[in-house]
Amino acid sequence: MTNLLVLKEYLKGIYGKYEIYITPVEKFLLSLITLILINRKLGYMSRLNSMTIVLVAALLSSFLPMNFMVLLAALFILLHLYAFSLECAIVVLALFLVMFLMYFRFSSKDTVMVLLTPICCHLNIPFVMPLAAGLTGTPASAVSVGCGVIVYGVLEYISDSVSTLNSMDAESAMQKYRYVVDGLMNNKTVLVMVFAFAITVLVVYLIRRLSINHAWTIAIAVGALMSIAALLVGDLMLETNISILPNIIGAAISVAIVKFLQFFIFNVDYSRTEHVQFEDDEYYYYVKAVPKIAVAKPSKTVKKITSQKKDVTPPPRAVSSAVRKSDKSGLK
Amino acid sequence: MLNEERIILMTKMASYEEHEGKQNMAIGNYFRSDYISLQIMKTVISATLTFAIVLGIIGFYHFETVMKEIYQVDLLEAGRRLLLAYVIFTGSYTFICYLVYSYRYNRAKKSLKKYYSHLQELSELYEEDRR
Numbered sequence: 001m002t003n004l005l006v007l008k009e010y011l012k013g014i015y016g017k018y019e020i021y022i023t024p025v026e027k028f029l030l031s032l033i034t035l036i037l038i039n040r041k042l043g044y045m046s047r048l049n050s051m052t053i054v055l056v057a058a059l060l061s062s063f064l065p066m067n068f069m070v071l072l073a074a075l076f077i078l079l080h081l082y083a084f085s086l087e088c089a090i091v092v093l094a095l096f097l098v099m100f101l102m103y104f105r106f107s108s109k110d111t112v113m114v115l116l117t118p119i120c121c122h123l124n125i126p127f128v129m130p131l132a133a134g135l136t137g138t139p140a141s142a143v144s145v146g147c148g149v150i151v152y153g154v155l156e157y158i159s160d161s162v163s164t165l166n167s168m169d170a171e172s173a174m175q176k177y178r179y180v181v182d183g184l185m186n187n188k189t190v191l192v193m194v195f196a197f198a199i200t201v202l203v204v205y206l207i208r209r210l211s212i213n214h215a216w217t218i219a220i221a222v223g224a225l226m227s228i229a230a231l232l233v234g235d236l237m238l239e240t241n242i243s244i245l246p247n248i249i250g251a252a253i254s255v256a257i258v259k260f261l262q263f264f265i266f267n268v269d270y271s272r273t274e275h276v277q278f279e280d281d282e283y284y285y286y287v288k289a290v291p292k293i294a295v296a297k298p299s300k301t302v303k304k305i306t307s308q309k310k311d312v313t314p315p316p317r318a319v320s321s322a323v324r325k326s327d328k329s330g331l332k
Numbered sequence: 333m334l335n336e337e338r339i340i341l342m343t344k345m346a347s348y349e350e351h352e353g354k355q356n357m358a359i360g361n362y363f364r365s366d367y368i369s370l371q372i373m374k375t376v377i378s379a380t381l382t383f384a385i386v387l388g389i390i391g392f393y394h395f396e397t398v399m400k401e402i403y404q405v406d407l408l409e410a411g412r413r414l415l416l417a418y419v420i421f422t423g424s425y426t427f428i429c430y431l432v433y434s435y436r437y438n439r440a441k442k443s444l445k446k447y448y449s450h451l452q453e454l455s456e457l458y459e460e461d462r463r
Contacts, residue, residue: 094388097385101379174396287342
């Protein structure tokens, strides 16, 4: 445990020192993973599948605000869908617009959850997001995670229905359109997932704010159980045939991941190194404020061992025992 | 002479101005009523657009039925129902946004109050130096 705490302090130090480089790299990797996954899942527009375009887009998002990455991902999805079928593109565009106008317009910090939730769902660890959102966010994060699940559900539905949509005539645009809207409105699995995730976010948020020992750990455990219970209830009510066993395994893995994140990320104040500039009447100040590290790292000491000389004094143990003996004799 | 205490205070203030202070200052420039009414205006526009999009999606979905029954339906009654749905939707959404923006305004003002007290402290430090 001590080693882990020391490692955490090291990480904190490294992040504080190199934050200016680490953040763009993180953004670049997240953007790259997102775009590659979109291309793999949809990939109907061959031009966008080119690695050069993906890399350029990821590089752009590495130094632009986080919301640009979300915009870019939405654009990639829409272009792929447009290349596949105009009807799909229209429905998904309407969905994105409604999400933006209703929620993300005034909660722009949460947009990254819409990006991360489908990624976690794709990796079969969907519960990471509601647990993480409950630990770090507000009850409103339930809406963000819900939007992420809806996006994932729609994309999954479209990619699963490619053959059906292709078999429809090009002239029956209305039929295609109805098929996609039906998939969006009557997708019971997505409905159950949204319900389960929203409950999980709220439960985790409420428990982690309690003033009890190990509130965060209890919140994670109860949240995971709650999500499975909510999935079961939703499954029974709506008869969605969600396979529970993979979800239990996914929840267990999610708990482990969130516990790891809690230790290394959520509970650590990665106070950034600040570079600020200001001036007064006399000076221009260019200040670099480096956060102090709370726990001292173990310092390495180099012990020099030299070869013993012949006329050495007796070893300390012998000396002390000799002294003790003389003391005892003195007492007598 | 460089005053260490003053530089620490100025650094903290500059850091605040660069991060959360940026948004708070933008909010703090408005009177409460001005800020909330501007946000509500934006909210009503958003709600109207959303309503139009959803209506468009549903309307297009039932396009054939709509075209068949357009002459048999009481258009005035349908319009009234649509208007009622719009008012309920926009009203409830605007009310939620009103609560959110009121809370945000109060939070920003509280945060700015702290910033202004730091500013006062800073000016006192300069006064001390001049003496």
